[in-house]
Amino acid sequence: MRQGWIAAVGAALLTAAGAPAQQGGYTGSGYGGSQSYGSQPVPQNEQTMPSRMPMQDRDASRTKPPPPPTKEEMIKDASGIAASIQLSCAVTDANLLGQGKSNINGQPVDTKNYEVACQNGMGYLLSSSPPVQVIGYSCFAADHSHAKDPTSNTCTMPANADVKAAAARVLAGLGAACQPTAVNWLGANTTTEFTEVACTGGKGYVLSGPMPGKSVARVAAMTCVDAVKQGITCKMSNSGPPPITLDTFKQALAQHNVNCDAANVRSLGKETTLKRHVVEFQCPQQHPEGLVALIPLQDSTAPFETISCAQAATRYHVICAYVK
Secondary structure, eight states: OOSSTTSBBOOOEEEEETEEOOOOBOOOOOOOSBOOOOOOOOOTTOOOOOOOOOHHHEEEEEHOOOOOHHHHHHHHHHHHHHHHHHOOEEEEEEEEEEEEEEEEEEEEEEEEEEEEEEEESEEEEEEEEEEEEEEEHHHHHHHHHHHEEEEEEEESSHHHHHHHHHHHHHHHHHHHHOEEEEEEEEOOOOOEEEEEEEEEEGOOEEEEOOOOTOOOOOOEEEHHHHHHHHHHHOSSSSOOOOOOOOHHHHHHHHHTOOOOOHHHHHHEEOSSSSOOEEEEETTTTTOOOOOOOOOOOTTTTTTOOEOHHHHHHHHHHHOSSSSO
16 A cells, blocks of 8 residues: 555545545545655755865765756656546646555555646646556645645646636636636546536536546536536536436426326426426326426426326327326
8 A cells, every 4th residue: 555645545436427525535644755845854864974084085985965857857858647547637837745665565666746737627636656557636636625625635836826816817718608616526426527617607617527537537527407407517607407307297287286196297398489398197096198298497487287197198299108
């Protein structure tokens, strides 16, 4: 099992049809290894130079640590890591957060941990330990986890630190106009992360993006109205009216005091002018002759009405399936 920074990628799983379940956080226990850059601590086992030594031996005995990589070297290295898992990310900036030895399945391997910024506006934390698969997660997920646990990893590079600005760039690249007011990571399944972006005016989007190393899909966006049809409910934005289902039609009968223990329900279509849904119900006990309901919903103000299957055949030229 991988030790250190990105040891356990804890993602909230989706339980059904892409619907996020309980949210989970990502945790890490710090960077381990023989080298580190930036603000990472010096390893405890690093040898210190003697306080006094002969002048003639000093240069020969000193062990110089390698210089930190240049920005260009980091971008090139991180680009290769992203390309190795076909991550949809053209790396525009990168920062080596730490490198050293990790223990994976009892074997020591060389590990590099990067934060990367992508041309499409996305940002990621990535951990590479060849030959083990690269793992990681988005800066949206990191921000969500960091808000709950300030000791967890977060993205700090200029392109990634402001998640609202990053979300605006991602949506703009996808052709969606949005001035974000809030960003909320919703969760993930085994391949995809979902992030809600609330926009000014009450509109909202759900971004879906690949889990690094688990998917090669591109980042996509859907409105909160479309997301709710897939079982993903926005929490900060107007998700629009609830989706119309067969249960919606059953509820309409109950609301209008129509007695029907429906064994089967099917939609016959929609009226052209009045926009009412034409729905057949099989109610053998209460309506053995067959029942068709004309149900006004979101885009209709016409009255609710029920008719027999014989009347439906005359008016709409449809034949009921549940009555012989």
